[in-house]
Amino acid sequence: MRSISTEAKVGLFILIALIILGYMSFQVGEYGFGLKKGYIVTAVFDNVTGLERDAAVQIAGVEVGKVEKISLVDGKALVELRILPNVQVEKDATISIKTHGILGDKYVDIVPGETKGSYIAERGQFQNVEKQADIDKLLVELGNIAEDIRVVTGALRKVVGGDAGESNLSAIITNVKELTANLNSVVKANDRKFTVLVDNLTSASKQMEQTFASLSEITGKVNQGEGTLGQLVTNKGVFEKLDNTLASIQTITEKINTGEGTLGQLVTNKGVFEKMDNTLASIQTITDKINAGQGTIGKLVNDEETVTNLNSSLKSIDKSMVGINRFVSKADQFRTFLGYRGEYFFEKSDGKSYIDVTIQPKEDKFYILGLVSDPRGRRKTYDRITDGVTVRTEEWDRNGLLFNAQIGKRFNDLLLRGGLLESTGGFGVDFFAMRDNLKLTFEAFDFDLDRDPHMKVFGEYQILKHLYLTAGWDDFLNRDNDSLFAGFAIRFEDEDLKYLLTSAPIPK
Amino acid sequence: MNRLIQAIDRFGRSILWYVEEMGRISLFFISALSWLVRSPLKVRLVFKQMEFVGVKSIFVVVLTGTFTGMVMSLQGYYGFRLFSAESLVGSTVALGMTRELGPVLTALMVTARAGSAMAAELGTMKVTEQIDALYVMAANPIRHLIVPRVVASIAMVPALTIVSDFMGIMGGYFVGVKLLKINEGIFLKNIYKLVGLDDIYNGLIKAACFGLILSLVGCYKGFTTYGGAEGVGRATTEAVVIASISILISDYFLTALMF
Numbered sequence: 190m191r192s193i194s195t196e197a198k199v200g201l202f203i204l205i206a207l208i209i210l211g212y213m214s215f216q217v218g219e220y221g222f223g224l225k226k227g228y229i230v231t232a233v234f235d236n237v238t239g240l241e242r243d244a245a246v247q248i249a250g251v252e253v254g255k256v257e258k259i260s261l262v263d264g265k266a267l268v269e270l271r272i273l274p275n276v277q278v279e280k281d282a283t284i285s286i287k288t289h290g291i292l293g294d295k296y297v298d299i300v301p302g303e304t305k306g307s308y309i310a311e312r313g314q315f316q317n318v319e320k321q322a323d324i325d326k327l328l329v330e331l332g333n334i335a336e337d338i339r340v341v342t343g344a345l346r347k348v349v350g351g352d353a354g355e356s357n358l359s360a361i362i363t364n365v366k367e368l369t370a371n372l373n374s375v376v377k378a379n380d381r382k383f384t385v386l387v388d389n390l391t392s393a394s395k396q397m398e399q400t401f402a403s404l405s406e407i408t409g410k411v412n413q414g415e416g417t418l419g420q421l422v423t424n425k426g427v428f429e430k431l432d433n434t435l436a437s438i439q440t441i442t443e444k445i446n447t448g449e450g451t452l453g454q455l456v457t458n459k460g461v462f463e464k465m466d467n468t469l470a471s472i473q474t475i476t477d478k479i480n481a482g483q484g485t486i487g488k489l490v491n492d493e494e495t496v497t498n499l500n501s502s503l504k505s506i507d508k509s510m511v512g513i514n515r516f517v518s519k520a521d522q523f524r525t526f527l528g529y530r531g532e533y534f535f536e537k538s539d540g541k542s543y544i545d546v547t548i549q550p551k552e553d554k555f556y557i558l559g560l561v562s563d564p565r566g567r568r569k570t571y572d573r574i575t576d577g578v579t580v581r582t583e584e585w586d587r588n589g590l591l592f593n594a595q596i597g598k599r600f601n602d603l604l605l606r607g608g609l610l611e612s613t614g615g616f617g618v619d620f621f622a623m624r625d626n627l628k629l630t631f632e633a634f635d636f637d638l639d640r641d642p643h644m645k646v647f648g649e650y651q652i653l654k655h656l657y658l659t660a661g662w663d664d665f666l667n668r669d670n671d672s673l674f675a676g677f678a679i680r681f682e683d684e685d686l687k688y689l690l691t692s693a694p695i696p697k
Numbered sequence: 698m699n700r701l702i703q704a705i706d707r708f709g710r711s712i713l714w715y716v717e718e719m720g721r722i723s724l725f726f727i728s729a730l731s732w733l734v735r736s737p738l739k740v741r742l743v744f745k746q747m748e749f750v751g752v753k754s755i756f757v758v759v760l761t762g763t764f765t766g767m768v769m770s771l772q773g774y775y776g777f778r779l780f781s782a783e784s785l786v787g788s789t790v791a792l793g794m795t796r797e798l799g800p801v802l803t804a805l806m807v808t809a810r811a812g813s814a815m816a817a818e819l820g821t822m823k824v825t826e827q828i829d830a831l832y833v834m835a836a837n838p839i840r841h842l843i844v845p846r847v848v849a850s851i852a853m854v855p856a857l858t859i860v861s862d863f864m865g866i867m868g869g870y871f872v873g874v875k876l877l878k879i880n881e882g883i884f885l886k887n888i889y890k891l892v893g894l895d896d897i898y899n900g901l902i903k904a905a906c907f908g909l910i911l912s913l914v915g916c917y918k919g920f921t922t923y924g925g926a927e928g929v930g931r932a933t934t935e936a937v938v939i940a941s942i943s944i945l946i947s948d949y950f951l952t953a954l955m956f
Contacts, residue, residue, distance in 0.1 A: 199747040202755065206856035209863045210897070213795075217892045 227254060227273045232284045232297075232315035237266040239295040240286055246270050246297045248278075256297060270297060277308040278315075285319035524549040527683045528559075532676035534663065539564050541674075545593055555604070559593035561611050610634035615642075626651045630661070641666035647674070655681045725917045729847055732840045742845035750811040750846075750912075751853030757806050758857045759864050765798050766790050766865030770872040774879070783877075787884035788891035790869030795896045796956070799862040800854075801948055804907030807854055808940045812915035815846055816936035819919025820929040828920070843920070847912045854908030855901040862900065899955045906951060907944050914940040 237259060246254035254272040261267070272278065279302030287298045302317075309315070348354060376383070530543040545559025571582045595617070597606030607616035615634020622629065628649040635643040647661020660675040773786040819842060822828050831838040866888070873879045918936035922928045 195744045195748045198752045199744050202752050203852075203856055206859040210859045210901075213859075213863060213866075213897055214894055216889060217894055217897065 227271045227276075228311045229257060229269050229271055230278065230309050230311075230313050230315065231267060231269050232318055233262065234266045234268060234286065234318060235320060237268060237286060237295075239288075240266075240268070240297070241295070244294065244296050246272065246299065248276070248299045248301060253299075268297070278302075279304055280307045280309055280313075281317060282309070282315065283317040283319055284315040522551060525683050526680055528678060528680040530659070530676065530678040532659065532663075532674045534672040534674045536672035540676075543593070543678075553599040555595075555597035555599070555606065557593060557595040557597060557606065557608075561591040561593060563591055563611065611643075613643075628657075643667070649678060655679055721921070722913065722917050725843075725920070726913055728839055729843045729913070729916075732837065733844050733848070736840055738848065739841060739845055742841065743848050746845045746849035747853055749814070750807060750849050751856055754807055754810050754853075754857055755860060757810060758803050758861045761802050761806055762794070762799065762861035762864035763868035765802060766794055766868030766870075767872045769793055769798070769865070770869035770877070774873065774877050783873075783879045784883040784887055785891075786873045786877075786879060787866075787869060788887040790873070791866050791888045791892045792896060794862045794865035794869070795892060795900045797900075797948070797952070799858045799865060800900045800904040800907060801944065803858045803861045803904060804854055804911060804944045805941055807850070807857065807908070808911040808915075808937055808944065811850070812911040812940050813933050813937045815912065815915035816919040816922075816933045817929055819916055820922035820932040823920060823922045824925055824928055838920075843916045846916055847909065850908035850912035851905050852908070854911070855904040858901060858904035862897065902955065903948065903951050906947060910943050910947060911940040914943060 240256060240259065242256055242259065244256045245252045246256065253276040254270050256268060257271040258269040259266055260269075278299060281302030281304055283300040283302070285298050285300075286295055288295055349358060526547040526549070528543070528545050528547065530545075532541045532543075533539075534541065541564065542562045543559055545557055548556040548558070550556070573580045573582065591611040592609055593611065595606045595608035595610065597604055597617075599605075602621045604619035604621070605616070606619070609615070610617065610632060611634055613635040615632060615636070617630060617632040620629040621627070630645075630647050630649065632645045633642050643664050644666050645661060645663045646665070647659055647663075649657045649659040651657050657678040657680065658675075659678055661673070663672050663674055664670045769790045770786055773789045774783060777783050777785050777789075819828070822842075828838045828842075831841065870884065874881045874884050915936045918932045918939070922932040924931070
């Protein structure tokens with residue numbers, strides 16, 4: 190196949206470049222080419238500071254045109270707007286200049302008018318032009334207002350100012366103070382009474398309401414002539430009967446007045462009246478006794494102790510609420526983490542696993558409980574005396590798990606912890622860096638007088654939310670046992686465990 | 698005293714040299730221009746140079762354009778985010794590419810690729826007396842060697858600039874919209890809104906000027922080479938350095954003139 194000629198290559202390239210140029214021009218010139226579409230409307234503004242050619246014209250935030258031209262006519266700004274042909278603007282529409290965007294671009298805003306059907310024609314002019322808030326004018330106005338305020342405060346100063354005004358003021362204040370104190374004591378003294386009063390009023394008004402309701406029912410019935418009273422009111426015959434009855438009652442009362450009959454005697458006889466008086470007197474005595482605190486009821490009503498008892502029981506309720514509160518907030522603070530950690534020892538080609546639960550009752554306090562499965566097991570030394578020679582043998586007990594139980598406290602970026610490390614006494618120091626993403630740890634445990642303690646340094650870096658990478662140098666003091674290692678750890682917060690722990694009964 | 702006079706002497710000489718050099722380049726330009734007008738173009742030679750200057754630079758220009766756009770988008774994003782104006786990243790990239798970076802970077806890349814080659818090629822011809830041979834054969838070297846290169850450069854640098862602009866905006870679009878998740882609609886809208894036709898065309902005019910500068914400097918340096926292979930090397934280096942500096946300096950004045 191003949192290779193492509195130079196001309197073809199150049200031609201193809203130029204063609205591609207021109208196509209791209211054409212594309213970009215059309216994209217960019219979207220408004221450019223269609224610029225002369227639409228019709229012109231004008232508006233006269235007092236001030237068009239900041240408005241530029243090609244600024245947007247918007248109705249309800251939709252761009253409907255551009256500013257075509259700004260010119261000066263009679264000391265005012267004549268703005269010509271090119272509006273899209275399919276947009277019509279009512280004659281009573283309001284036009285104003287507004288600002289938008291962080292760059293503070295000015296644009297022309299049109300608020301549509303009310304009268305549909307009459308629209309601004311080509312080269313028509315807006316009648317309703319909203320004045321732009323002129324900052325300078327605003328400042329002048331503000332200055333005037335401030336002057337007014339100053340006059341007012343001056344007058345006030347004349348009234349209040351000076352020694353006489355001051356003493357007057359202080360006298361007023363003293364009076365007010367006394368008044369409020371008095372009012373306060375009155376209200377305090379009658380607190381209970383007021384409450385009772387209000388309660389009574391409430392129930393009274395309720396009863397009254399019911400009464401009125403039934404009353405209105407009754408009068409309604411009466412009006413309609415229902416029932417006896419209704420008939421009484423509406424029926425003439427009944428009325429006459431009533432008249433008669435009343436007449437007889439009158440006769441009876443007259444008889445009573447004159448002391449005729451039993452009732453008459455009751456009313457007119459002095460002895461009966463005296464008996465009644467005595468009865469009332471004895472009732473008075475009983476209530477007096479109650480008031481004085483005599484008898485059971487009296488005690489109940491008057492004894493101070495009752496009040497004290499009541500008070501103390503309220504207090505104890507209050508205290509227990511505080512306790513509950515503390516417990517609940519503890520549960521909120523309380524955090525528990527579950528973790529797994531695997532390490533691979535390069536020099537031993539062996540792995541080691543840790544599972545631990547970290548309980549964090551406070552932000553800076555930790556309890557760490559854990560299990561360690563060390564394939565090496567624990568180092569055990571045996572002293573055997575054979576033939577008077579002490580032979581020390583070291584063995585690795587491969588069975589069984591090792592335990593971690595530590596208590597830790599954090600100071601800023603430093604976490605100090607100590608306790609059981611791998612079933613031996615020890616301590617550890619963690620240093621946190623990079624917003625806790627990186628943890629540098631030093632641990633020392635398995636102290637023994639005869640040999641160096643087991644020391645371990647490693648770093649742990651958080652790569653994902655719950656996943657950490659780790660690497661370090663284990664037991665670096667013991668040349669025969671030291672090893673570099675690398676591994677990973679998974680650690681996450683466990684809400685379920687937290688509630689389990691906090692809801693379990695905790696002895697105090 | 699003697700030393701002072703020497704220093705002044707040296708200073709004066711160097712000034713004089715620069716002035717002379719300017720004059721020589723101008724004369725060179727005029728003679729190239731006159732040959733361009735006086736005789737029909739050697740179309741075949743022009744196409745060959747167009748292929749060399751233009752077609753073979755596409756890859757480099759696409760790469761530089763794309764990555765410039767990408768990095769502008771990234772940097773612009775961090776800046777604009779400070780005042781929540783991420784939507785302006787697109788128009789910043791587009792304006793920057795079309796107005797400045799497209800033409801300038803393209804011209805610099807072409808200088809490095811083709812300008813240096815022109816100086817080296819013509820320099821070698823000069824030191825091996827091939828140019829003199831052309832004179833002897835009554836074939837004017839300016840017509841045969843210089844004019845096609847200048848014409849090709851003036852034509853091809855703008856074409857390459859178009860590609861660079863486009864790829865830069867594409868790169869910016871990719872980083873801004875796809876990686877940094879700027880709203881695509883607003884990103885494009887602002888490009889359409891804020892970039893005008895003038896921006897693109899003025900950039901292309903600049904590019905044509907740069908094409909003239911780089912080809913002229915390259916050819917001139919090659920044409921005035923002396924001193925064997927070492928001279929060819931020196932001419933190449935000088936061509937690239939002078940052309941690059943001239944492009945950057947003239948860029949400022951062209952910008953001030955146009956925008």
